[in-house]
Amino acid sequence: MKDEFPDSIIDREAYNRFDQRDTVFAKIHNDREAPFYHQGMYDQIKQVIDRKKGYSSFQLARALGGWSVYDYFTEAFQVKTPNDSNNIMGKPVLDPSEDNPKTLTRELKRSALTYGASAVGITKVDRRWVYSNDRSGNPLEDHLTYDYAVVMIVPMDAEMIRTSPKLPAATASAVSYSRMAFLISCLAEYIRRLGFKALPMGNDGALSIPLAIDAGLGQLGRNGLLINSRLGSCLKICKVFTNMDLVEDEPLTPPLSESCRTCTLCSEACEVDAISEKPSPTGKAACPSNNEGITRWPVDHYSCYQFWVENGSDCSSCIAACPQTPQTRRQ
Secondary structure (H helix, E strand, O other): OOOOOOOOOEOOOOOOOOOHHHOHHHHHHHOOOOOOOOOOOOOOHHHOOOOOOOOOHHHHHHHHHHOHHHHHOHHHHOOOOOOOOOOOOOOOOOOOOOOOHHHHHHHHHHHHHHOOOOEEEEEEOOHHHEOOEOOOOOEOHHHHHOOEEEEEEEEOOHHHHOOOOOHHHHHHHHHHHHHHHHHHHHHHHHHHHOOOOEEEEOOOOEOHHHHHHHOOOOEEOOOOOEEEOOOEOOEEEEEEEEOOOOOOOOOOOOOEOHHHHOOOHHHHHOOOOOEOOOOOOEOOOOOOOOOOOEOEOOEOHHHHHHHHHHHOOOOOHHHHHOOOOOOOOOO
C-alpha cells in the first residue's frame, strides 16, 4: 500500500483507521454524551427564519431543494448499476479500445471533467484512509479490495459562500453535494461499462481529504479542509474506487499548506473558536471526532456543529474568510 504522508504528518504508531461512527454526523444519533445528541441542523431554524436578513423561508427552501439529488438518489453511492431505469433500451458492457494504463487514465479523466469535475486526481488506495466501519458499525473491509481511488473536486459558488453563515451559503454547499452525487454516479457507470468495478462515494467510505492530498489535488489547511491552488477550500470532494489499471498522480509537498502557518483569517472568522490560531500544527486532538496520530491544526468539530444547530443551518465562514477562496464566481 502507498505510504506518501511524511512522518511529520502521520504518526504510524498512534494512527489507526478512523471509525465513521466517531464523526460528528454519526455521533448525533449514537453518542448520548455528545452535547448535540439528537439535535438536527434545522431544529432551530424556525426561531430565525424571516427574522433577519439572509434567513428567509424562500432561501431555506432553495437550500433544501439543492440537496435533492444527493439525499434522494441514494443509488448514486452503490457498488452496482441501479436496477430501476427510465431508459427502455439495454446498455452494453464494452471492451476498452486500449488497455494501456496511460490511455485508460487519460480517457477516465476526460470523462470526469465532462461530467462536471473541476479537477481530478488518481492515487492508489491507502488502506489507512478507509473507514474501519460505516455509521451503522458495518466493517468496510471490501473497500480494501480496490486498487485505485479516482478523486474529484466540485466547486462551490464563491459569491454565495461569502454570505456565510446565512442561507445562500448553505445553498451553495447543498447544490455542490448534489452535483457531487451526479458526478460519481456518471463516472462509476462509465467505468462499469468498460468492464471494471467501481465504488462511488461522497463523504462516506473513506476519508476524502487525505485521498485528495495523495492524488495531488491540494494540501491540508488550517481550517481542516483541502486547500486547492485554484479553488482554495471552496469545493467539495468525492471519489470512485476502481480496479481499473491507472496511472497515479504525485502529491504536493509539503502536505500542509505553508500559507496557513502565518494566516489566521479562518480562525478569526469562526464564531465559536473551533479553529486553532497557533502557528504550528500539533498532534493533539481538539474533540472526540478528531483522529489520533495526525499532525495538523485540529478543528473542534463539536463546537463547529453546535454552531450549526444554533444557526439553523450549516456554516462556511472559514471558507469565506480564506484568501485563497476565488474572488469571482467559478462554475
